[in-house]
Amino acid sequence: MTQPTTRDRMISTAMRLFRREGYTATSWRRLVEEAGTPWGSAYHHFPGGKEELGVAAIALGTELVTGTIRRAFERHSDPADAIRWWFGKAAAALEREDFRGGCPVATVALEMAHGSDALTTACQEAFEAWRVVLTGFLRERGFEAARANRLAMSVMNNLEGGLLACRVRRGTTPLERAAEDVAVLLGA
Amino acid sequence: MTQPTTRDRMISTAMRLFRREGYTATSWRRLVEEAGTPWGSAYHHFPGGKEELGVAAIALGTELVTGTIRRAFERHSDPADAIRWWFGKAAAALEREDFRGGCPVATVALEMAHGSDALTTACQEAFEAWRVVLTGFLRERGFEAARANRLAMSVMNNLEGGLLACRVRRGTTPLERAAEDVAVLLGA
DNA sequence: GCTTCGCCAGGACGGTCGTCATAGTCAAGC
DNA sequence: GCTTGACTATGACGACCGTCCTGGCGAAGC
Numbered sequence: 479m480t481q482p483t484t485r486d487r488m489i490s491t492a493m494r495l496f497r498r499e500g501y502t503a504t505s506w507r508r509l510v511e512e513a514g515t516p517w518g519s520a521y522h523h524f525p526g527g528k529e530e531l532g533v534a535a536i537a538l539g540t541e542l543v544t545g546t547i548r549r550a551f552e553r554h555s556d557p558a559d560a561i562r563w564w565f566g567k568a569a570a571a572l573e574r575e576d577f578r579g580g581c582p583v584a585t586v587a588l589e590m591a592h593g594s595d596a597l598t599t600a601c602q603e604a605f606e607a608w609r610v611v612l613t614g615f616l617r618e619r620g621f622e623a624a625r626a627n628r629l630a631m632s633v634m635n636n637l638e639g640g641l642l643a644c645r646v647r648r649g650t651t652p653l654e655r656a657a658e659d660v661a662v663l664l665g666a
Numbered sequence: 667m668t669q670p671t672t673r674d675r676m677i678s679t680a681m682r683l684f685r686r687e688g689y690t691a692t693s694w695r696r697l698v699e700e701a702g703t704p705w706g707s708a709y710h711h712f713p714g715g716k717e718e719l720g721v722a723a724i725a726l727g728t729e730l731v732t733g734t735i736r737r738a739f740e741r742h743s744d745p746a747d748a749i750r751w752w753f754g755k756a757a758a759a760l761e762r763e764d765f766r767g768g769c770p771v772a773t774v775a776l777e778m779a780h781g782s783d784a785l786t787t788a789c790q791e792a793f794e795a796w797r798v799v800l801t802g803f804l805r806e807r808g809f810e811a812a813r814a815n816r817l818a819m820s821v822m823n824n825l826e827g828g829l830l831a832c833r834v835r836r837g838t839t840p841l842e843r844a845a846e847d848v849a850v851l852l853g854a
Numbered sequence: 855g856c857t858t859c860g861c862c863a864g865g866a867c868g869g870t871c872g873t874c875a876t877a878g879t880c881a882a883g884c
Numbered sequence: 885g886c887t888t889g890a891c892t893a894t895g896a897c898g899a900c901c902g903t904c905c906t907g908g909c910g911a912a913g914c
Contacts, residue, residue: 484891500777502690505871518892521874528872578779587834588773589688592766605834631831631843639827643819646775646786646793655819659851666850672861693901706863709904716902 485523487513492535497582498575501532501589501597532586533600539582540604544611551615558661560615561633565657568641569650577648580641609634629664636660673711675701680723685770686763689720689777689785720774721788727770728792732799739803746849748803749821753845756829757838765836768829797822817852824848 482490491513495504506528510517524530550564551557572579587601609630616626640656670678679701683692694716698705712718738752739745760767775789797818804814828844 499780500688500690502688503777503781506873507870516892518894519890521872522891580776580779583834584830585776587830588768588776589691591768591833592687593691601834605831628843631840632847635824635827635831635840635844635847637827638830639823639825642772642775642826642830643793643823645779646771646789648790652819652823655816656823659820659823659847662854663847663850666854694903695900704862706865707861709902710861 484515484519487515488520488523488531489534489538491515492531493539493582494579496532496535496586497539497580497584498578499585501586529594529596532594532597536583536586536597536600536604540600540607542582543604543608547608547611547615551618555619557616557619557621558664561660561664562657565637565640565653565660568637569644569653572641572644572653573650577645580645581638584638584641605634632663633660672703672707675703676708676711676719677722677726679703680719681727681770682767684720684723684774685727685768685772686766687773689774717782717784720782720785724771724774724785724788724792728788728795730770731792732795735796735799735803739806743807745804745807745809746852749848749852750845753825753828753841753848756825757832757841760829760832760841761838765833768833769826772826772829793822820851821848 488509491509492504495509495512506520507517510520520531521527524534526533546564546567550560550567554560554563583601583604586597590597590601609627612630612633613626616629617623621629636656636659637653640653643652644650676697679697680692683697683700694708695705698708708719709715712722714721734752734755738748738755742748742751771789771792774785778785778789797815800818800821801811801814804817805811809817824844824847825841828841831840832838
């Protein structure tokens with residue numbers, strides 16, 4: 479049980495703050511305060527500045543979500559159950575942080591559609607990674623390749639749309655609806 | 667054909683910039699420059715400051731989308747066709763601005779989940795208004811009340827998720843997928 | 855003609871931003 | 885014990901932020 483390094487704490491705090499308040503609104507000063515990390519070593523660990531921190535934070539978020547997808551499909555043989563479990567986890571996490579959290583990539587992606595190439599690319603890679611992992615599990619469960627690809631995209635649409643709606647509405651209903659809709663699509 | 671007032675130009679420019687780059691990243695100075703409106707009269711027209719401008723911009727976005735939904739259902743008797751037309755319009759608009767646009771509310775909603783009560787409320791009202799209008803049209807087309815409510819939520823989930831995915835991916839595929847998925851759900 | 859008032863021009867104000875430089879600390883290697 | 889180099893502390897720097905103020909303009913009302 480090694481304890482997290484300064485760099486790791488900065489990245490995980492950045493991920494949390496970025497998804498909660500966005501990239502632009504999160505300042506280095508507020509970040510180091512929240513992370514309890516030394517302000518002076520920010521540019522030691524991230525010579526590329528805030529942008530490099532942002533890319534690292536998005537990469538961390540990518541991994542975490544990928545892990546959740548894996549767990550969902552390892553625990554449930556029925557794809558619809560896997561999705562329900564996954565979306566339910568996401569809804570619970572969202573509720574736990576009082577509907578201020580959500581997708582670790584969406585907020586940055588919307589802010590930075592124009593502005594930073596590195597961040598835009600990182601967001602693209604995140605979505606792509608999730609789609610690929612999902613497609614793999616769906617094929618493994620017997621779906622034909624083209625269908626698995628289409629379904630993976632449907633799942634992502636429903637997840638992101640559901641997360642956004644839940645956040646605005648301050649309730650978990652949209653994500654539950656999204657999970658049930660995906661279940662219908664999987665069976666259709 | 668009266669030409670738009672200074673106030674109106676500020677609001678419509680704000681809507682465009684907010685959805686493109688977010689609320690925090692859009693400054694008054696950049697806004698008046700882009701709108702070609704006088705910088706000195708910003709606080710004359712919006713005594714409540716940037717927040718009041720933000721609320722007005724979201725309200726404008728709410729109306730515009732509501733109008734699009736109405737047009738979609740006036741032109742198409744089949745709900746699935748109405749959705750296809752609507753989502754297609756959204757995808758075309760997104761592509762036209764080089765995938766930097768999207769939903770006029772989503773970006774602000776994600777940034778401001780915490781921070782400004784007025785903006786949060788405005789975003790909630792936007793989503794609620796769209797949902798109500800949609801539910802009305804679906805009922806008009808023969809869907810029973812509870813089912814119409816659920817379907818309206820599904821439509822919003824798919825639209826928002828699709829818009830986000832299209833923006834990240836720089837392509838219109840996810841929105842086309844979303845429209846087809848909604849068509850399946852309408853028929854299921 | 856004069857006044858009133860909605861609107862515009864331009865800039866001051868205090869604050870915070872990202873960035874970076876400089877000085878200091880401290881444990882590991884010899 | 886000394887050196888070295890990775891890490892931390894502190895704050896300066898210029899730029900930009902939202903806000904607000906004062907001064908001026910021009911048309912409508914009397």
